[in-house]
Structures are given as C-alpha cells and as structure tokens.
Amino acid sequence: QGVWEIIPAAAGERYRLSADDVGYRVGCSVGLADGQGQLLGLSYFACTASAVAVAPATLEAVQAALKAGESPPLAVSLILQTGDVRAGLSLTLSKSGVRLRQGVSGNTLLKDRWRDESGVALSGTRADALSLEVKVGVSLPLVVERGKRDECAMLVRAFWAMAMNG
Structure with a gap:
C-alpha cells in the first residue's frame, strides 16, 4: 500500500x-x-x-524487393567520422551484395558482396540511423528516410540470409 x-x-x-x-x-x-x-x-x-x-506496408515492400531480387534504391546519407553528413546517396541491396552510389544512377562509391560478418545494427538513439557492416573494418553509418530504417534493416538481413544459404 x-x-x-x-x-x-x-x-x-x-x-x-x-x-x-x-x-x-x-x-x-x-x-x-x-x-x-x-x-x-x-x-x-x-x-x-x-x-x-511487421506493418503490412513494410512487409509488402520487403517481399516485393525479395521477389525482384533487388531493393529499389534507398535514399541514404552517410555519417562521416567528422560528424558531418554526406547526403544524396542511394543504397541498393541484393542477394549478391550492397551498392552505395552518388544519387540513383551516379558514381558507385562502394560495391561489395555479402560475407559471414556482414550485418546491420540499429541506432539506440536515432530512429532514422543504422550501421551497415559490409565486412570487417568496413562499416557504413547511415541515416535513412523517416520511417524506412526498419524496412532497410529487414532487407539487409533477408538478402544477407539468402546469400549465406546459397
């Protein structure tokens, strides 16, 4: 009492x-x-x-990307070591790996395959941020569109799992 x-x-x-x-x-x-x-x-x-x-709209978007074999380009910004943000980038995920470009069809800044150690970690402080671990020593701290972080994380995990299972 x-x-x-x-x-x-x-x-x-x-x-x-x-x-x-x-x-x-x-x-x-x-x-x-x-x-x-x-x-x-x-x-x-x-x-x-x-x-x-999972919200039905998010689940449908993930399923559509998996059926297509590739995600649509996801608008992202890269958080630099200085704390500055490099905006105007696009991230595309597929079974073969990850591609980061300047804009939707600009120069490819990073293209790499999935590895055992690849993965994603969600920010505990920002609802729009995640870190994409491409391989040991290569991590991309990203800011994504509002409401798209979890969809992006699910796509990373799904395409990574497909790659690891052949």
Missing part, C-alpha cells in the same frame, strides 16, 4: 519499437529499490498481449 510517485526522468519516456523486436513481446518491470539498487518488496510487470509484428 504505497504511494505512487512520478519519476521525473522517466516521465514521458517511451519504448521505440524496431525491427529487432519483431516476433517478441515487449514488457516492463517497475519496483521500489533502495539507494544501492536493491529491490524492496514486490515489483510490477506488464507486457504486450501479443508479439510485435
């Missing part, structure tokens, strides 16, 4: 779903702790009623 207290740092916080959550239920646990972080008494836990699913 305690008193509910709003924690200012937690007020307004929300969990942002991503491609990493698909197929899982999302839960949250809250409990009272002392100054050392030791739990005092019972905690409260709640979770979603069902697993996170």
